Amino acid sequence: MVAYCVVATTDVAEACKGVNIAVMVGGFPRKEGMERKDVMSKNVSIYKAQASALEQHAASDCKVLVVANPANTNALILKEFAPSIPEKNITCLTRLDHNRALGQISERLNVHVSDVKNVIIWGNHSSTQYPDVNHATINTNTAQKPVKELVADDNWLKTEFISTVQQRGAAIIKARKVSSALSAASAACDHIHDWVLGTPKGSWVSMGVYSDGSYGIQPSLIYSFPVTCEKGDWNIVQGLKIDEFSREKMDKTAEELIEEKTLAKSCLN
Known part of the structure; x- marks a missing residue:
């Protein structure tokens, strides 16, 4: 029998510890009156932090799927700040x-x-x-x-x-x-x-x-x-x-x- 453990946490380091597959669903949505740069700025901040946590704590073969929009560019930001994750291991959802x-x-x-x-x-x-x-x-x-x-x-x-x-x-x-x-x-x-x-x-x-x-x-x-x-x-x-x-x-x-x-x-x- 295989035992599974679910960890609910707001600690990004704990969430990323040893993960083999990371599905990134968090992002900042565009709201009424916001300019594209405002949305991008918030997502750059979010994905820079997420990438750093994956870089430090994820398994070496970690596969990453970015779901949160703008998904393609969020994935690109993540790749920039998680250089040890192979480029073929970072994807976005289409x-x-x-x-x-x-x-x-x-x-x-x-x-x-x-x-x-x-x-x-x-x-x-x-x-x-x-x-x-x-x-x-x-x-x-x-x-x-x-x-x-x-x-x-x-x-x-x-x-x-x-x-x-x-x-x-x-x-x-x-x-x-x-x-x-x-x-x-x-x-x-x-x-x-x-x-x-x-x-x-x-x-x-x-x-x-x-x-x-x-x-x-x-x-x-x-x-x-x-x-x-x-x-x-x-x-x-x-x-x-x-x-x-x-x-x-x-x-x-x-x-x-x-x-x-x-x-x-x-x-x-």
Whole structure:
């Protein structure tokens, strides 16, 4: 029998002691009347402290998932102040957006969500993210068929589908007055599960990871890519054809991340 112990603490050092997986859900949300720099300044302070605690107390192989927004840039701040944690061990959550994209396609085609595979969320976990179905497929009784072929409506795929996924979080807050905490928790579990245990053969998922320059994205950004996972490691899916529409969307969200990175650095001074 395995005994588990839950420690509830406000001591960041105690919370990080010996951890192998850290899911960072704390952050300062933007409030009415606040400027982006105000929010970034508070999150820089929070993630600088969290990173220092992980640096000093976490296990050497600690895997980190940042959930709190701005998730990509919070992860980048954490990486800056926890230099001993390998860059491949610091990620941010875009699986929530990935799952939402799967849901939109399954609803449109009236298929089970598990039959939809290989959608992609490129870029930032923000309203500039790019949900991409150019390489997505549907499992049918006889074969895998392209989502684009089955939807047969490029206008919907390039407009309503994208905007619905991009704005889903805001729509939930507007309707419920609170964020989609349960959906985010489920997505975080999906992210960690696949990272640790691996993705099914022939499938990929979306994760915010440290860019190595793949697909022309500036290195040193935490950017969402399609990845496969195996034996606790992730690798960016390579060789996907990128059309002009996708290129523009991917670059736009990268530009926002560069702006956020610059803003975060200015808050450190």
